[in-house]
Amino acid sequence: VSDIELINVCKTYQTKKQTVEAVKDVNLSIKSGDIFGVIGFSGAGKSTLIRLLNLLESPTSGVIEVDGEDITKLKGKKLREYRQEVGMIFQHFNLLWSRTVLDNVLLPLEFSHVPKDEREEKARELIKLVGLEGRENAYPSQLSGGQKQRVGIARALTNDPQILLCDEATSALDPQTTEEVLDLLLDINKQLGLTIVLITHEMNVIRKICNKVAVMETGRVIETGDTLSVFRHP
């Protein structure tokens, strides 16, 4: 399980020139197994929200609870354990170009609890799960955009995360490939019971796979709820 509660979360960036309230008093309730979409224009605060969830940033005020524990207070071993529970995929895939598909997927396992002799088997299983069986020894440059994102997804799953964060994961892909990658995410959500939080500026992504949605505008959540009720035609 991995219920996520954001309670009065604010994030303010202080630069030399200005103060930016990137996230303002956000309250969200993300339930275990949700595919929760956050949609908004550029600058709405979506990336900041993701960085708060993976603890790349800590909130200026407010609380973020995962299964009842305030993750913003985590330190040392507990912080490392939390980070392992969170997988992440990116718009531009963030693969290592000089390494094969297999080595890219193996990478997070180098720092994990999985015994050395089980790592390759685990990586091969995940490569199969994302539909890339047979391409283990290919380099990222030899793959299509959709295949690259499949590698990104396999790599994100290596440490058996409870939560998968997706940062504009289909924004660099064409419509057909977007559909295929979204179908894969839906599959993974069902098969592994993983909670997915995704940020996007594309309505079709939300409509296709998200059961819950939050709409962000200049740092605030201006609407949230079931996708069907939030985007019901009047």
Ligand code: ADP
């Ligand atoms: P989105 O992902 O929706 O485009 P961001 O979270 O990237 O929104 O940005 C929200 C606001 O916070 C923007 O005004 C952006 O310029 C500002 N911002 C984001 N990151 C930083 C930072 N590290 N320092 C200062 N301002 C930032």
Ligand code: ADP
């Ligand atoms: P995204 O498309 O993910 O929102 P951006 O292009 O807005 O990314 O930001 C890229 C990086 O620059 C991020 O790491 C963000 O923290 C940082 N950033 C964004 N806006 C500002 C800003 N106004 N001042 C300083 N850093 C910023």
